[in-house]
Amino acid sequence: MRHLLAAVLLIVLSVFALPAAAQQAGRLIAADSIAETPAGVQAWRVQYWTTNQNGQSFQVTGIVAAPREAIPLRPRRVIAWTHGAWGVAEKCAPSLSPNFFDYTAGMDAVRSGYVVVAPDYIGLGSPTMHPFLVGTDTANAVLDAVRAAREIPGAAAGSSFAVWGESQGGHAALWTATAARSYAPDLTLVATAAAAPPTDLAANLREGSDKNARALLMSFALHSWSTLYGFSMDGIANRANQGIINRLAQNNCVSLNAKPKLGTILGILTVARATRNKDIARIEPFGSFARANSVDPARVPGPLLIAQSSKDTIVAPAVTRKFAKAVCRRGTPLRWIDMTGDHGASARESAQETIGWITARFDGNPPPNDCRRI
Structure with missing residues (x-):
């Protein structure tokens, strides 16, 4: 009888444990292949689990893209692309847009051999309010997207990653860097790049x-x-x-x-x-x-790249430069890219230099430091 009760208890506990295991942050729910992609690119629309700052679980969406070639012997390098402001309504998810590949500067990195993980964040593409510029919630969604991408066999994504974002996504990239070590110790952050990032909201x-x-x-x-x-x-x-x-x-x-x-x-x-x-x-x-969701320069690890246009009319250049100077005072190596285009072109204008800088960080080269000229 005692053995029978133990067996029944084990079954009951297993049944109740299943939902919690299934909702584990970073677990992939689905990966649907995308038929129409740029030449040389394979991609998947993904659903995965993440959590907000209160530990509440959410099903969220995004896109994972990788080179269309044979799976390499070693896992591929990963860039988490954090998108700029598309809106706050569910319908505004970048992954739902037919123009996703045209408007996503981060996809340029696939041609350099990277897996690019592009989360929608919480509430875009999923039925809950999007936490706009909420640092921890966004960082969790980004880090869990990198985890989920590793479950797609064809992507061959590794655990080492860089994060690169533009505008709202620059804020997301900086918060992701801040949270990476504590929230996702199973991942290794190699570098952080932010184009026109809102820092002091x-x-x-x-x-x-x-x-x-x-x-x-x-x-x-x-x-x-x-x-x-x-x-x-x-x-x-x-x-x-x-x-x-x-x-x-x-x-x-x-x-x-x-x-x-x-x-x-x-x-x-x-x-x-x-x-x-x-x-x-x-x-x-x-x-x-x-203030709580602004970026604390003392908490952002290096190496760090910031690209900012002096003619940006949306993210004030003076605010970004003030943040960069605060980072430099902490002794963090900082690559600074000056631009002259409009806000919407920030990532595209700096893409070639940013991808090259990220690659050099993966290769283990010493990071350049522009702090003296900022």
Whole structure:
């Protein structure tokens, strides 16, 4: 009888343990081959498990791409590509876009032999609110994507990786570097590259010179944070304008090849006027939350590359340079790339140099240090 009870107990425990094991962060759920890819590239739309900062599990999505060639004897090097702002609605996931390969500068690295892992983050492509510019949640989703890619046999992804991102993805890359050692000790971070990264969130939302872009990004942040955490927008906008902020975020994805609709333009102009003299750094709880999710230069490990255009109207160059100087004061080796293009071209303009710099880090070469000239 005692043996029978023990057997029954084992079965019961096994049944209840299955969901927890199945939802383990970094576990691959599905990898569906993509038929139409650039020449020489094979790719998969993936689903995998991740967790937010509270330990809650989420099914999330992304794309993994690798060279279309025989599997090498050694695992391939990996770059985690962290995308810029596409929006906060579920439909805005980069992996859902027919233009994904055209608009994803990180895919250039596949031609250099890398596996490129491109997560959508939580809430893009999956039915929950996207935690826009929320550092820990985003970093977890990136690190778990790198883990999940290792379960795709055809990718042959290794455990050593670099992280490279642009705009919102620059913020994501820096947070991923900060969290990598503690959250994913099974992975080895080799290098971090960030093009036009928002670092001090309140300063970036205040100092970007394009007031209309600022208004749209502010709408994304306010809608995301108020929905996820119950923050009241009363100190920022009246109820009518709060409704406009929410609708802008719910209905609009960033589109690089289409003009915005008239309603979107009018909404952005209204939000720009309503928030013209609002500094979220001084409005609680948004100020504290923005500070908590800004990037701490003391916590970002090297080697590090930052690419920033002096003509960027969305991520203020002065804010990025201030962050870079703080990194340098910590003695972290920093490669600094000056550019002159617009914000949307930040990663593409610096791609060749960034991929070369990442490759040199994988090869074990000493990192260059531009701190004296910043």
